[in-house]
Each structure stands twice: as C-alpha cells, then as structure tokens.
Amino acid sequence: MTAPLPVAGTTHVRRTAGSDIAVEKTAFAGILALNALAAAAGLVGPWLLGSIINTVKASTGPDSVGTVDRLALVIVAAVLVQIVLSRYALLLAARFGERAAARIRERFVARALALPPTVVEHTPTGDLAVRGTTDVDGVATALRTTAPEVFIATMQALFIIGAVLVLNPLLGVCGLSCLVVIVVVTRWYLRRARAGYLAEGTANSELAEMLATTAGGARTVEALRLQEQRLHVAEAAITKARGARLHTLWLRSVFFPSVDISYTLPVVGVLLVGGALYNHGAVDLGEVVAAAVYLRQLMGPLDTVLLSVEQLQSSMASYARVEGLAAVPAGPTPTTAEPSGDRIEAVAVTYAYPNLGDVLHGIDLDVQPGERLAVVGPSGAGKSTLGRLLAGIDRPGSGRISVGGVPIADLPPDRMRRQIALITQEHHVFRDTLRNNLVIARPSATDAQLLAALEAVHATWIDDLPSGLDTDLSGAAHRLDEPQAQQLSLARVILADPHTVILDEATALLDPAAARMTERALAAALDGRTVIAIAHRLQTAHDADRIAVIESGVLTELGTHDALVAADGGYAALWRSWHGD
Structure with missing residues (x-):
C-alpha cells in the first residue's frame, strides 16, 4: 500500500521562505535599496514632463527654450540612471535567487535521503520524483526570476502611487480608485489558485506514478494480458490530470482578461476628471498630463506583478510540496545498544498495511547465525512483507524482531547495513561508471575485490565492456539489461559484506540455468x-x-526439505507441483 507524502501548510511555507531570505540579509537589503533608487529615478521623467508642458504653455520668451532643453536632459539622465540601477538590482536578485534555489535543492535531497525506510517503501515513486524535479524547478524559477521581478515591480508601483498622490491628491485618489476592479479580480483568483495548483501537482504525481509502474511492469502486463486494464487506469489518471490542468487554465482565463481591461481605467478616469477640473481652473495642464503619464507608467509594474501572481501561486504550491518532506514524522531515535551476537529472532509478529487487515499473524521464527533459511509459499502469502520486517525496513505491528537481543528496526542505518542486507527484484544502475556503481557498497574496495565480486555472480559481460570497470553505463551503448543489472546488485551485496543477507526473489530475472549458477556462486561467496x-x-x-x-500470513511449517516432504503437508504439495507430479 502506498500513500502520498504530506504537503506543508501556508504558515510553514512562509516561515521557511522568510528563513531563506534571512540567510542573506545583506544581499536582500541591497536588492531593496537598489530597487528603491531605481524607482525614485523613474519618477523624475513624468514630473519634469508636466513642468515642460507648463513651461511651454506659459512661454513668453526665448528663455523657455533653454529651460525645456535642460529639463529634457535631466529626464534622459534620470532614465539612464534608472536603467543602470534596475540592471544591478536584477543581477543582485538573480544571484540571491540562485543561492536560495541551491539551498532548497540541497535541503530536499538531504530530507529525501533521511526519510525513514518504511516511508520510502510506501511512498509512490511518482510523488517523490515529481517533487524532486518539477516542483523543485518551479521553486527555483520563482526565486531566480519571478520573485526578483516582482520585487522590482512592486517598488516601482509604490513609488509611482506615492508620486501621483503628492502631485495632486485629488487626481491620485481618482486614478487609484479605478484600480478596485484589479483588487477584486486578484482576490477572487488568489482564493482559488493555491487549491487548484496543489490539485494539479497531486494529479501530475499520480500520473507519473501510473506511467512508472506500467513501464516497470510492462512484461507482466503483456504476459497476463492486462493491456486493457492498464489503459483504463492510464485514461483515468490522464483525465484527472487534464481536469486539474483545465481548472487552473480556467482561473487564468478569467483573471488575465479582467486585468487587461482594468489597466486602462485609471488613465481614462484621470483624463476625464482632470479635464473637468482643468476647465474649472482647479488643476493645471501639467498636473493632468503628469498624473496620466504616471498612471500609464503604473501599468508596467502592475502587469509584471499580476502576471507573476500566476507563477507565484504555482511556485508556492510547489514550495508546499517540496517542504512537505519536513512534515514526515522522524523515525524513532536509533538505539546505542550493540547486538550480542547475530541470532535473529521473531516473536509473535503481526503486520497490517493501512486500511487492510493483518498480513502476518503471530509469526515465531528463530534464525541461527550462519543458517540458510528458505521462505516459501503461495503468492500474496506475506513472504516479502516478512523479508522487509527481518531487514528492519518496516516495524511489526505487534511482537518483536531482534538481532542479538536488539530490535532490528532500532539499529542506526549504518549499523543495520553492516548487519543485514535486503536484495529484491528492484535494483538501480546509476548513470556513472561500473566502478562507481560498485564502490558505493564498499568505498575502500580495490579493483581486484570489485572484479572478484563480479566473478562471484558470474557477470562475465564485463569482458565485453571496452573500458572494463571504467566503462560509463549511462549511455545507450553500454546500458545493462535486467539480468545484468541484477548481477550488479548481487555483486554489491558481496562487497558490502553483511552478516545476514535476505534475498527476495533476487535471481527472478535470470533464466533458470543462469539463476542456478548465480545462486551457487552466491552460496560460495x-x-x-x-x-x-x-x-x-x-x-x-x-x-x-x-x-x-x-x-x-501464518507460519504453517518449519523444517528441513526431507522432513517437510515426509510430512506430506503444504510444502510437499508445492514440491510435487514444482516437479509436475
């Protein structure tokens, strides 16, 4: 059974974002200062334009031409200063965003690696994959690009609004009151956007999980003729993802056109009211023109802010999913006790998956050091579940499983790996050299030890690799097939050198002859x-x-092969069926 990882709440996301900003307070203060200066420089042009208009209107001699020229030069200088300050503000903000994005990536990887094994085991692969790729990239983009642009645009908008109110409070209030439509539409959008983008992220994770499991089990799907069933599952996942995507598109289709129409209202309002006031002598022409230019200038930063709202909402939803790993309960504190020996003991062990009944019922098992124990039974009997419990990946619902008197699941990860290794049908070949794929099991291993481990599992295919251990396995030319990848996993076990090895169908992907040969090699190793x-x-x-x-889920028989065949019970029936009797 799988369950998606949690999603962080809004308060946690805001607190974390504040902490990411606080790490570089100096850089952030510099961004604000440069933006403030750039916004102030941008106010000079419209203000002086009004002065030019009033100067021309009141012109009575040649001195007015010189005044206009001087004012025009000041406007050009102010524009150049604004461009330079804005450029450096954006550059500083981009560097700040890159560093913050790097911290978030590193934090996500650290948290993912620190997840308790049982959480990883029961987390859909697609959920963790989408959070580590699409969601992390979304947050990085917001910090690197969107957030700096919004900072700059917000500073410009605030300065422009202040300038309009200082220029003429009546015209300023008139123009700003026309922005109420934008406020209403934005609030409508924000109330719905976070839930919509979280639903879209969840649907994308489920779709990725469906694709990953279908591709990974393609052979099983084909062998059992489950194509139609998987197609129905795929169509359901695609329909859900499409519906979630269409919902967020609908939100944008309402939001953006409404905002575009609202942009013109402040300018129109100021021109209408300003014209009437000018006719009554309440304002001069320069003030009306300057106010109109300011409000027209306000459209630029407002457009940047409102267009970025959509990206920020999506990024905040991604931020919540990325930070959701922090809400995963930490496992119990590892014990400092050392096992007194290597005897494995299971006493009255039960286990149940969420929303299901017990899978294992009162298992009692005693495995002596150096013993070779085979666990057999029908499919779905609970064999693999017992294997995970014995390896310490999951904890029993009741009862206990211990090694040397210490609960296996309480051992520190590095101590547990030295004690017990679980090898399943699932394996991974890293996009790296064969050498680096092996030394992760034992960093100090020599080439001779690496080659000996491969030889022990009959991985003769190394002789065909052009660079031997240094062959890059990431390209299509030297990509390992399933049986070869499985032999690589078994070689890692030999290098790790644990005291206890649990093999859960570890040779299932090998043909019978190769499996038999590999099992014999493992037995010797x-x-x-x-x-x-x-x-x-x-x-x-x-x-x-x-x-x-x-x-x-019940341990029905325990004994040697000969004794169980002689008992003529369940194992004897399996043995006769295996031999076609």
Whole structure:
C-alpha cells in the first residue's frame, strides 16, 4: 500500500521562505535599496514632463527654450540612471535567487535521503520524483526570476502611487480608485489558485506514478494480458490530470482578461476628471498630463506583478510540496545498544498495511547465525512483507524482531547495513561508471575485490565492456539489461559484506540455468553468513538448511526439505507441483 507524502501548510511555507531570505540579509537589503533608487529615478521623467508642458504653455520668451532643453536632459539622465540601477538590482536578485534555489535543492535531497525506510517503501515513486524535479524547478524559477521581478515591480508601483498622490491628491485618489476592479479580480483568483495548483501537482504525481509502474511492469502486463486494464487506469489518471490542468487554465482565463481591461481605467478616469477640473481652473495642464503619464507608467509594474501572481501561486504550491518532506514524522531515535551476537529472532509478529487487515499473524521464527533459511509459499502469502520486517525496513505491528537481543528496526542505518542486507527484484544502475556503481557498497574496495565480486555472480559481460570497470553505463551503448543489472546488485551485496543477507526473489530475472549458477556462486561467496532466501524456485529451498512455509500470513511449517516432504503437508504439495507430479 502506498500513500502520498504530506504537503506543508501556508504558515510553514512562509516561515521557511522568510528563513531563506534571512540567510542573506545583506544581499536582500541591497536588492531593496537598489530597487528603491531605481524607482525614485523613474519618477523624475513624468514630473519634469508636466513642468515642460507648463513651461511651454506659459512661454513668453526665448528663455523657455533653454529651460525645456535642460529639463529634457535631466529626464534622459534620470532614465539612464534608472536603467543602470534596475540592471544591478536584477543581477543582485538573480544571484540571491540562485543561492536560495541551491539551498532548497540541497535541503530536499538531504530530507529525501533521511526519510525513514518504511516511508520510502510506501511512498509512490511518482510523488517523490515529481517533487524532486518539477516542483523543485518551479521553486527555483520563482526565486531566480519571478520573485526578483516582482520585487522590482512592486517598488516601482509604490513609488509611482506615492508620486501621483503628492502631485495632486485629488487626481491620485481618482486614478487609484479605478484600480478596485484589479483588487477584486486578484482576490477572487488568489482564493482559488493555491487549491487548484496543489490539485494539479497531486494529479501530475499520480500520473507519473501510473506511467512508472506500467513501464516497470510492462512484461507482466503483456504476459497476463492486462493491456486493457492498464489503459483504463492510464485514461483515468490522464483525465484527472487534464481536469486539474483545465481548472487552473480556467482561473487564468478569467483573471488575465479582467486585468487587461482594468489597466486602462485609471488613465481614462484621470483624463476625464482632470479635464473637468482643468476647465474649472482647479488643476493645471501639467498636473493632468503628469498624473496620466504616471498612471500609464503604473501599468508596467502592475502587469509584471499580476502576471507573476500566476507563477507565484504555482511556485508556492510547489514550495508546499517540496517542504512537505519536513512534515514526515522522524523515525524513532536509533538505539546505542550493540547486538550480542547475530541470532535473529521473531516473536509473535503481526503486520497490517493501512486500511487492510493483518498480513502476518503471530509469526515465531528463530534464525541461527550462519543458517540458510528458505521462505516459501503461495503468492500474496506475506513472504516479502516478512523479508522487509527481518531487514528492519518496516516495524511489526505487534511482537518483536531482534538481532542479538536488539530490535532490528532500532539499529542506526549504518549499523543495520553492516548487519543485514535486503536484495529484491528492484535494483538501480546509476548513470556513472561500473566502478562507481560498485564502490558505493564498499568505498575502500580495490579493483581486484570489485572484479572478484563480479566473478562471484558470474557477470562475465564485463569482458565485453571496452573500458572494463571504467566503462560509463549511462549511455545507450553500454546500458545493462535486467539480468545484468541484477548481477550488479548481487555483486554489491558481496562487497558490502553483511552478516545476514535476505534475498527476495533476487535471481527472478535470470533464466533458470543462469539463476542456478548465480545462486551457487552466491552460496560460495556468502559462506559462513546467514542467508534468508525468499523464492518461488523450490530448488533454492531444497539446498537450504531449513524451510519456512508461509500461507495466508501464518507460519504453517518449519523444517528441513526431507522432513517437510515426509510430512506430506503444504510444502510437499508445492514440491510435487514444482516437479509436475
């Protein structure tokens, strides 16, 4: 069973954003100062334009021409100063955004790596993948580009509004009152946008999860002829994602046209009211023109702010999803106790997945150091669940599983990895060299040890690689197929050198002959270690010291191969079926 990761609340996102800004208070203060100076320089032009108009209107001699020329030169100088200040403000803001985005990426990766194993195990792959790519990129874009632009535009808008009110309070109030439509439409949009973008992000995660699971299980889908069923699942996920996307598009289709129409209202209002006041001698022509130019100039920063609202809403939703990892409950504090030996003991163990009944019922199992135990049973009996519990990935609902008297799930991660390794059908080949894909299991390993580990699992394909251990596996030319990738995973186990190895269908992707050969090689390589093998191939069970039979979550039989065959119970039936008797 899987469950999506949590989403951070608005308060947490705002607090975190404030902390990201506070890290670089000096840079942020510099951004505000440069923006303020640039906005102040931008006010000079319209103000002096009104003075030019009044000068020309009242012209009585040649001195007025010189006055106009001087004022025009000051306007040009002010524009140049505004351009330079705005450029450096934007440059400083972009650098600030890049550093903040880098911190958010690093924080996300650190939190993802620190997630408790049980959370990772039950989190949809698509959910974590979308948060780490699309959502992190959205936040980075907002910090790098959108937020600086909004800062600059907001400063300009505030200075322009102040200038209009100082120029003529009556004209200023008249023009600003016409902006009420923008305020109403923006509030309508903001009340709906966050929920809409969160729903879109969730739908995209579910779609990514569906695509990943369908592609990963393509062979199973084809073998069981589940194409139609998967198509229906895909259509449902696509329909949901499309609906969520159309909803946010509808919000924008209402918001942007309404804003575009509203831009002209302040200028029209000032010209109408200003014209009437001018006819009555209440204002001069220069004030009317300057106020109209200011309000026309206000459209630029307002347009930037309002166009960025959509991006900011989407980015805040992404920010909430990225910060949602902080809301994942931390696992229990690891114990400092050291296991007194390597004996694994399960006592009265039960386990249930969310919204389902118990999968395991009162499992009692005692695995001695160096023993080879095979766990067999029908599909869905709970074998893999027991394997995860024995590896410490999940905690039992009740009962206990311990190694050397210490609960396995309470061991620190590095201590647990030295004690127990779980190898499943799932494996990963990093986009790196073969050497680096191996040394993650043992950073100090020599080339001889790496080659010996590959030889132990019969990975003869290394002889065909052009650069041996230094061959890059990221390109299509040398990409490993499924059986080769599985052998690579098994080689990592040998290098990690744990005391106990749990193999959950670890050779399932190999053909029978190759699987048998690999299992024999592993048996030799893991000599002296405890091996718990969960397998459908009963030949593996035949070679084990003991066999545990799980049926419907219950341990029904436990003993050697010969003893269980002689008992003529469930295992004997499986053995006869395996041999076609």
